[in-house]
Amino acid sequence: MADQIPPTAVSLIDYQQLANEQLDRTTLAYLEGGAGDQHSLEANITAWANATIWPRVMTQAQGASTQTTLLGMKLDSPLMIAPTAYHRLFHEQGELATATAASALNTPYIVSTQASTPLEEIAAQAAGSPLWFQLYIQHDREFTADLVLRAKRAGYQALVLTVDAPINGIRNQEQRAGFQLPPGISAVNLHGMRPTPNMSHALDPRFLSSLPNWKDIAWLKKLSGLPVIIKGILHPQDARLAVEHGGDAIIVSNHGGRTLDLLPPTKTALPLVAQAIDKQIPILVDGGIRRGTDVLQAIALGADAVLLGRPILHGLSVAGATGVAHVLRLLQHELEVAMLLTGCRSLTEASSVINTPN
Template identity: 50%
Template sequence: MAQRFEIPPGVVAVADYEPLAREILSPAAFAYYSGGAADELTVGWNREAFDRVKLRPRVLTDFAGGGTMLTLFGQTFEHPILLAPTAHHGLALPEAEIATVIGAAGGRAGMVVSTEADVTLEEIAQAARTPLWFQLYVQHDRVFTQALVRRAEAAGYGALVVTVDAPIHAFRNREQRAGYVPPKLSEHANLRGLHTRHIAAAELGESLMFRGFLDVTARWDDIARLREWTRLPLILKGIMTPEDAERALALGVDGLIVSNHGGRVLDSVPATLDVLPAIARTVAGRVPVLLDGGIRRGTDVLKALALGASAVLVGRPYLYGLAVAGPAGVAHVLHLLRSEFEIAMVLTGCATLADIGPAVIWNREGGGA
């Protein structure tokens, strides 16, 4: 990677990367990274939910022996901030996910690699110096899906993250207006050889979704089958209700990610932070619960952990960092979030992650949530 990447002057917060990325990326690429479904109400609500939560400062705490280290699914992480699975890093940089995984190591963060990466999962694993999980979309070809699982196992991925909230692509109007055209499934690096179903023009009509697509999408039976296929920790990403959380646990999953796909699938669903407490109460510590959606500050990380998350994942921010400053930008985004998070821990009297709980959240009576 011969190009030299530097952090631009004046970038002092994660949000500073977005306007710079808009200038660098093509309009179509920026729309793909930044846009959401329909009117993007959920995209905005994800962010607004964090803004509504207030913190309770505490003073004169003893911080001896403090730190942010944690263990998830048998792997050790220096802090509870991971890179969420996002597709098509090649829109930001030719080196694509190879640059991202280098940045993840620089930021001491785990990375969840997307099925729809622009580089094969094996190539990413070879370049990795940080824990990796593999994000899986269950394909209509279940034999191909099982082969993907086997590839992830062989490459040394530490967990399988199954996205369950996107059985079909939503209309993303911002992408449509910008002229973004996604590649065919079989054109993705990890999906070469996948036979794609062709929907003839004559089929377009009243029942297209159900006749053309939804008859082959993933079901709960597929999760049970995945549980049988792999010994890797199995994590479901896209859980937004206590009912689905309970059903997932009944099938033996090892973890959940509260996620609305960054507002990119169904518009008008609540913010992830708003649904997190109810899901955390239902899970009651039986498995780790993670969260993504809307995180832009270290204080957001603290709020998520206080309301029941074990860790968080960030998506758009590191893509903007990648576009602006390559691996250095990814590492810088993580450094900013981690530094702000540690400062917030100190100022709310939390020496370790175990100290973070409802007591750090302010309520109208002045006490903890």
């Protein structure tokens, strides 16, 4: 039977519940689990709910729009698809289904290094819609360079350098479930890389010597000729360093609460980062965004766009490309309603809705 939207799927929370009902226990633990006791994972979501929105009434709504521009791209909304791994865990068409939905809605899609589909096939399916490639710098630098050039040849328009996860976080929920990738699903774009040396511990010097550093931004820009976006910034000083070293944009992220527990929720870090770099480069944010009011808050606090991670996989699990597209449409509609009911004609007016009125 073709993928169909369930009649009860009217919000992103509904999609999460439906996905959780149909995924097997180990895959669910991989998808929904966070680091340690999962405080950061939960705080990402609850922080957005801890807000008061101040509406304006009887405003002139003519010409209202969610359109925005990001790194030269004209977008219908500030929504983007975050990089997440192994989409074929959640649907047989995997990243191709996600790319189909992104293309249909002209939504930028950031493809993960750990995609379960060749990056060239994803690019072909995206049919010219905005496509960025997320990069983990590998211990094999030559392989990393080849991977970057593959992405450029395939038509990816930017690189997203993830800097907050040089090692996997300790995800106890995933460990308890005994999660392992099933046969036939792997990070196919990393096939052929030299094996990682056996490490005796996390601070093994052989591992530490291969970690990314600030100079890698210039290396990647020279190698690829593409914009480089830095993903995984929380501290204001790191935001300043990203600007200083030539980063073209920043993604405020704590990796969905999956790397280290007790990190601040992204809503808390976002305004601090925005203040630190003072509009020198664009800021994107992910982490716990489930409602149109969350998107409106993010824009008000200094973000130029927001990324969706788990909600995309929920939609993919439930209804493939149709589900992913529906998740994006639901959030887009909620944002439009929130803007209309708060008197915002454009995203640039969002800051007024969360500031205490005079």
